Amino acid sequence: MDALLLQVLNGLDKGGAYALIALGLTLVFGTLGVVNFAHGALFMLGAFCTVTLQKILGTSVRVRDESVTFFEAYKEVPYLVLWFGDAGKAVLQWVVPLSILLAIPVMMLIGLVMERGLIRHFYKRPHAEQILVTFGLAIVLQEIIKAMFGANPIPQVVPPIFSGSAEIGEWLGLGPGVSYPWWRLIYLAFSLSVVGAVFAFLQRTTYGMTVRAGMADRETVGLLGIDIENRFTLVFGLAAVVAGLAGVMYTPVLPPDYHMGMDFLVLSFVVVVVGGMGSLGGAVAAGFLLGIVQSFASMTFIKEILPGIDQIIIYLIAVGILLARPRGLMGRKGVMET
Amino acid sequence: MGDILLHVKDVHKSFGGLKALTNINLAIEQGTTHAIIGPNGAGKSTLLNTVIGRLVPDSGSVMFGGRSLTGLKPFEINQVGVVRVFQTPEIFPDLTLLQNVMIPALAKKEGSFRFNAFASLFKDTDVRDQALAMLEDLGLAEQKDREAAHLSRGDKRRLEMAMGLVQRPRLLLLDEPTAGMARHDTNRTIDLLQEVKKTGLTKVIIEHDMHVVFSLADRITVLAQGTIICEGTPDEVRGNPKVQEAYLGGAHL
């Protein structure tokens, strides 16, 4: 029972990342009809918002290290610490949550620029060309990041009050034994609230209703005199923000590097396909589901029976679903079939 | 009475709650030209689509030369000898006219699949000659090396016709072969189809243009709201008050 719970939890936080990326991917699919291979890069850019903020806030100066008395030693001290002491130190420790504030406008801007500058010229072109140009864009973005930040992963810290583990077992009355890192719980809660916010936005606002109508039937909405392409530029921005936030909060779990976008992209496509292309609920459900499945598949006793299953289970499911039920778990028939 | 080539028996088809075809029975004789007419939404295209395998009837059967077509894939139905000329030209836009016509000619020669990756297309002179002759017949020979996408709409329809005729089908289904054509082109098409008729080819034509129908058809079936309301020779149909009322709104032909 304990082990079971732990696996579910393990799967949920990764599933949260999948769900957020797949959510944006599906929004863009559904409204704009574009297959965006650069969506993983947006996740990566989000993560690098954190890195950027960390670099800016952590700008440091070389000072004499007083603690070393035998010889003249120097150490790097961030200006923030130099000027504000412990308060500065605290700011540095809170860089991950703080960078959410940076990521929202930055990612929105990146999304809008991407849509206006590139994607919109591809609405009328074949899907193959959409895939190709966004694939090219993904390469360009990741190489720019590589040129700026180098090829090595850059670890990020968790704010001190979230470090350590939560004793979930005791809360649920299962006794000690089930403990789980705080940050991963936060990530889960965070992704759920972002998903909730996006859904609330789509359900409650007039704009959101237009978006949903557009996803249900592009042509009719177009006939109603609504300029789909102009209306939905913002959708692209929104998708970029969601992917970016997923990236920001994931940095303490996975130190960001330039190719993390590509790694997540393939899995996110699998998630979208399993959930059903064009179905938002399907994307979110499939994201969490596949996260959990993956986590169970990597349990030792399962790996003993089926070695390597954790590496391939997601793909097997995707292939099975595409063949047996091409519209996915919750998708409509015929979306993007040609 | 000649042999019956195509036999549609008790076909029903509905989409959701909407009955598109009810109790359709048709017998088309070898060598005749059979026109199906009826107002918009009468079910003419649905009927044609059930014959060529694009739609599967809910019940009933379609027999062709003693063989059931129900449940066959479109390419299998074509291989049996039932060829459809589409209403909106569905050609191969990136290929040349000659290639467009060679493909159905090859299909007739090769069957539904043949791996001939090392054969040379240029040595396939019989297919090439057939295709060229067909283009010649339809007055498209001069444009044979053009990409089909650049053709005028009228020429596309003639190309579509060439692609159908080059297979020398046993049954040709024509879906409004003259819709949207100028009078001059319509007359040319009628001449062409009359020419074809002499070869004994069996045809089913769906058409709005009564001039075309009465110039070509041996028999006419009138569809309205998914059922057959009348069938007979052109003169019988012309004189049938039921047809005039239901379909023609009392106007005289």
Next chain:
Amino acid sequence: MTLDSPRREALVMAVFAVVILTMPLWMAPFGASYPDLLQKFAIYGIFAIGFNILFGLTGYLSFGHAAFLGVGSYAAMWSFKALSANVLPAVLGGVLISGLFAALIGYVCLRRSGIYFSILTLALAQMSYNMAYSVLTPITNGETGLKLTQTDARVFDQLAGVVPEAGLPSTSLFGLEMTGYPGFYFCAVALIGAFFVALRIFNSPFGLKLRAIKSNQTRLLYTGFNPKPHLWVAFILSGMYAGLAGALLVVTDPLAGAERMQWTASGEVVLMTILGGAGTLVGPLLGAGLIKYFENIFSSFNAQTLHDAFSFLPDFLENTLVFLISPFVGHGWHLTLGVLFMLVVIFLPGGLMEGIRRLTRLVKARRDRNSDPEGAAVVPPSSVEG
């Protein structure tokens, strides 16, 4: 690129063979005339030509072809290890095993079309890559990669009484070692053969049917052809080309690792084909050559070479230029590749071959105008640009 007679076919082949075999000569001025790079040209040329048979002719965009390259490499390695150091069984084995593997993958993926096909190939290839890294370690030797060892069985060689020499065995064609120029010429002959087969396919009824699939698959169905088996055969053929390329990779450098199966490697062959011109015969080869050339030349540049190159400029200009260019060379050459690729997809979807076509048309139009000024006045400018 369609040729209208067998005689022209022979002519093209003769010209092609001469061009490929004399590469060591005419590549010299470009600084690319060393065997390692020449081998890569030939090998990736084969890979791209094969990919183009699927993508260029049928329009089915596979994002998983690197898997077949990898399988070809592993199969060839095992032939070296278990059978013989001779390259012929290795190449044959690589092609056959990849063909079988492609038959399996193709059967599954071709149940769907469009974007679903792309995602299926992507998922299956990524799955194969993950398996090569984990479960299949006994066959692939996981992260380390498969290498030749002194103690390999090499059954045929033992039967033939070949005495293993000291040190690592090397791959050979009946005693001729497959490194350096002999290695290149072996790959070049394979490339010429591969090109010939592609040429025949392009000019065959089969090739025409594949093109018809790309143009209008539904219509093909109603002309009496069944597109599925045609697609399947095209998929298998292109998988075999990839297998040949994979086998040649280990013929010239006997080491097979899983990283060459990763989906970004599949992306690379897509880049090559698009860059050169999908659907044309020579385009993919051109794309493969360019990408491999720049990979080697650009990536060897560093800030110092740039400073040397611009040293004739005033210091200020020199430094600015170096600063602007340096992210695009050396380790950053992928950035150049990405930008170039995007420009091609945006402005020249037909690739460099289309660019060349447009250019010749432009030159011709200009020449016509000069010789016949009155006629040219009638031609609207847009039709000249084409």
